[in-house]
Amino acid sequence: MEVTPIYNWEGHLISYQQGNKFVPIADDNQEYQIIKEAIKNGTCIVKEPIIEEVTKTYDRKKNWSGYRWHGIFVPIDENNYLYQIIDKAIKDNICIVNEPEEEHNATGSKIKTIIFCVLFDQPWHRVEDFYEGKMPYRSNPKAQYVDYNFRLINLPINEKLNAANFLFEYYEIAKEKFPIEISMKIGMLELEVPVKYLLKLFRTEKELLEENTANIIEDILKQNLKEFGRKESEGANILVLIQYAKSYLENFIMELGNRIIEAYAGEYRELPIGYINKWKIHEKTFVINKFDDGTYDFGTFGLSERVTPKLSGKWQQNFSFLQxxxxxxxxxxxxxxxxxxxxxxxxxxxxxxxxxxxxxxxxxxxxxxxxxxxxxxxxxxxxxxxxxxxxxxxxxxxxxxxxxxxxxxxxxxxxxxxxxxxxxxxxxxxxxxxxxxxxxxxxxxxxxxxxxxxxxxxxxxxxxxxxxxxxxxxxxxxxxxxxxxxxxxxxxxxxxxxxxxxxx
Incomplete structure (x- = not known):
């Protein structure tokens, strides 16, 4: 057996990599216990990670603060085991040290608003192209309400896709035999958050996060403060707040989004277009950055999908079916x-x-x-x-x-x-x-x-x-x-x- 230890930015062992599999360090994890026992009796080879390239990091005063390796910030700390490995690799001439690239903005424009785009598998009934409004929101009863812009959009707006065309293509039917068009649209909910609100939202919303997400966000914040030499009272810099907005605003997206859906269903006596839960945010929510010159670009992109069996072929008459x-x-x-x-x-x-x-x-x-x-x-x-x-x-x-x-x-x-x-x-x-x-x-x-x-x-x-x-x-x-x-x-x-x- 052969494993590679995985360390976090503070140099603590958090898991082992065994082939393509990651085994977390947890006492109730049976695979971890097997590796632990194999290391103890000498039947498992532990190979430290090979570090071939790192990039120097600097704080806001341009002082050297550490290295970035595979997206992980590693601070200058002689007691940090991951720093020790990097330092040794550099001294042994195994590792190349790069200087960070200067950030370059061709237009000079800044991100003014981030837009969360939640996709649904059906259109908004009654909506022609888009329908917009404002919804008040506050994170807790002591806070003041703030109005946030939203838009209900049916895509595609310009190009009308005909569902019948796909049907005819599948069955190889001549299209002229069925001239009626069945338009295809995807419903989308836009939630706009001005960048100037992010720090305040971060401070109030992080208290509402589930424990696992809160721990991840807290760890990212600690890295950021350490890397850029910021005080905890100052909070993370704005680029980090923008980059991880979808994570710490998870509660905000669900709360505000579902209120809008409920209000629309009540006002127009329609069935709700859907319900926004954390999986909806993970699987079908995009982040768009809007710049102060009115242009748009993709924000942080990360969509995950639940692991489910892929069905194909004949449906056997099992217990659930026969019930x-x-x-x-x-x-x-x-x-x-x-x-x-x-x-x-x-x-x-x-x-x-x-x-x-x-x-x-x-x-x-x-x-x-x-x-x-x-x-x-x-x-x-x-x-x-x-x-x-x-x-x-x-x-x-x-x-x-x-x-x-x-x-x-x-x-x-x-x-x-x-x-x-x-x-x-x-x-x-x-x-x-x-x-x-x-x-x-x-x-x-x-x-x-x-x-x-x-x-x-x-x-x-x-x-x-x-x-x-x-x-x-x-x-x-x-x-x-x-x-x-x-x-x-x-x-x-x-x-x-x-x-x-x-x-x-």
Whole structure:
């Protein structure tokens, strides 16, 4: 085995490269543990990276600050292991040291505005060419609202593509037989951000980022401050703010963009053109720079795509297919379909509606598990199904806490019950009073993330398995302790009902 260590700009080991594969340094990473053990017993060769070319970097006062290698800034620091490797390569005459190229702007113009262009797979209904407006936005309740320009655009504006032409070409049909044109358009949302707002937005928006993204941005900021000799209070220079705007303004794009989509759908009674989530930003969002002379150019370009299986050929009639095609043959097809719809609703931005459907799913799931556990007769089943969902969750909680075998109902099971209670609470507030979390008037991205975190372990295909496996074990009726707790609950409820009837 042979690996190459990968270091970050501070000289810390962060991963190993094994062939074309990168293995992160993480204790729970099995591949890392294999490499670690192989290095320890001498069966793995560790080859340090070969550094053949670097470029000097200078701070804003033109003082030498370090080197740039493969896009990484490496500061002058004798304790930095990556700097030590570069320094040795230079002294051994293995590495060429270049001076940085002078930045040259042919027109002398500066970037005035950056434009986020979010593409959709369908056009804006009713929109002819473009439709523009302003939308107020603030990062937090204490900040002042600022108006941001937006445009709803249908592309292509000038050249009209005819979808029928592609159809005829595929089937080799003469075009003159079908003279009607079916125009093709792509919907696009433009969000304009003046460069002068970037530093303030950076400071407010970075607090709203998810932890992984926030850590990356924080690391980039530290590099920039070190390279250019800037103080933390000054913030990163404007070129870095422009270069990484799509990353730290992720929340801004989703929040403002989805508000515009919601407002348009409400005003013109249309279905939403789509929902902007982080994958929409990664996969179908471009950055355009607008200069002060009115010209445009591409900004930072980086589009990623989720790794998914590529389908081709014949669709085999598998479990999911037959569940929909022949639902009468599958006992829980309606429940599985409901769970799929929960995921669809959330992916489309209908979080509260998905939340309510998931709660209904959990109510059925909990009732079924309890009834099947004690092999309930009709009368007992009626009692269970009439009881409040919160009470049945408390019964499950008691079962989990009293379990003698911890592997049967784990701590994670109890934690999921707490989340199910929270889901029920928010569902009641919304269904009975149209009340959103924290009693807000509109659903913010921050609240959507809270809802997603509550739903995730019940609706994700992989993460939900432990819950449903525990429910199936309960339903099997093999846990005497659980049966005893449920029977005690039914007995106490019947006795209470008798006492109440006698007091009337």
């Amino acid at each position: 929909v095609a022949q639902p009468e043959a599958y006992l829980k097809s309606s429940q599985n379909n409901a769970l799929r719809r929960v995921r669809m609703l959330v992916d489309s931005g209908f979080h509260m509606e998905g939340f309510c459907l998931l709660n209904a799913f959990l109510e059925v799931n909990v009732e079924d598990a309890i009834c099947e556990c004690i092999k309930a007769d009709k009368e007992t089943e009626d009692i269970i199904r009439r009881k409040d969902h919160k009470i049945l969750l408390e019964v499950l909680e008691e079962i989990g806490k009293s379990a003698k075998d911890n592997s049967f109902y784990s701590e994670e099971y109890l934690a999921k019950i707490e989340k199910a209670k929270e889901i029920y609470k928010h569902r009641n507030a919304y269904v009975h009073a149209l009340e959103l979390p924290e009693k807000e008037k509109t659903l913010s991205l921050k609240q959507r993330r809270v809802l997603e975190s509550l739903m995730y372990e019940f609706m994700d295909e992989w993460e939900s398995r432990p819950w449903y496996e525990s429910q199936e074990r309960l339903a099997s009726g093999n846990d005497a302790s659980a049966i005893s707790i449920i029977q005690k609950f039914i007995t106490e409820w019947r006795q209470k009902k008798v006492r109440n009837s006698e007091n009337c």
